[in-house]
Amino acid sequence: MPGRRRESPLKNPSRAYVALGLEGSANKLGAGVIKHAVDGSTEVLSNVRHTYITPPGEGFLPRDTAQHHREWALTVIKDAVAKANITMHDLDCICYTKGPGMGAPLQSVALVARTLSLLYEKPLVGVNHCVGHIEMGRQVTGAQNPVVLYVSGGNTQVIAYSRQCYRIFGETLDIAVGNCLDRFARVINLSNDPSPGYNIEQEAKKGKRLVLLPYTTKGMDVSLSGILTSIEAYTSDRRYRAQGEPDEESEDVIRPADLCFSLQETVFSMLVEITERAMAHIGSREVLIVGGVGCNERLQEMMGIMAQERGGSVFATDERFCIDNGIMIAQAGLLSYRMGYQDTSCKEHLFRTDEVHVAWRP
């Protein structure tokens, strides 16, 4: 990329820093402890998570999710601190997800974070959930300046960094891609264990037939709610068979596996397209995929094909880091804490990625 090399405002610390991160914006409750060492390296000391899994056919609602977080918060936090082999007194700060996310679950985690902060007299650092994903992705993969595709149940954004801001190049105009997949999983009654998206991915591998779906990229953005309506409509199609093995290969039949396959191929192609547009716009060769949907190997494969054609590469993390977790909150929180950030206001369930001042990057 053209331009002179700017020096990073974040220097190696004069002593080791340790932070606790608490995450609970959706149905995953996570706590993690991270360490920034004197030589500039970052170490994950612990990463504990408990997920609220609903029965097949049901999604998770704010009230029940908040109750799950209230039940599990203290156990998960104690576990994370014990696994990290530290005490609460060793922490430099307590980081928590300020937003975006579901209001009631966010509030439950925020209450615990504030209480711990006052009890132990530790600074409190509010973190943007999306920035947490990005920073952990950068840290784990070592990608220098990638175009970031952030895809999860709650968010779908294409992000690129410029001048201390993660700028949103493209995003969903309505629902997130993970939301689309999860809601379809409910329609065909797939299990939510370990996650609906995982089960759609496995089901899609058995798909043989591509059904026609709308392809709705809108410039740099995508629209997904129409696709969801379309794919749900196929379950009322007279060719649809909810279960049973095919008697013959040539029978004109649509199975759940075919629908899963078609849905994935369509929405992932759209995501690859808008990512490619951003790459072309800024001249980047790296793609970093973060967020729960980033675990999907088919998406990684399709993105890889596109990146390779452009002479670039794809970076992705495993389920420890791409699914919501506490360690990413600790990482992003500790970075902003070291740059002098102070927490002031309450949770914000609508917190845009580009509202964050990324002080730790040049």
Added chain:
Amino acid sequence: MTDTPWHTVVPFANPKHATIAMQVIDVDPELQREAVKRTLTVDGNDLVASFATSTVRLARLTTNGFLENVDLVARTIGEFGENSERKQGTF
């Protein structure tokens, strides 16, 4: 129909813990600021919460929400409070 104030008294181990609970809960505004007025004070070891709501239903919802929150804070203090006083400990 006049607004009837409701108050809930939650006892803590000492004024410090009650004050922490008050500070923690007071950060978030009530969801319906116009219809619900909340006042939190500390009286000795107790956290006193007063609510003025326009309907009885709102009083029930608000009090339930408050009790869920104060339960979480109280459990957190219960779990970590003693350890936070001690500088050395197992966690």
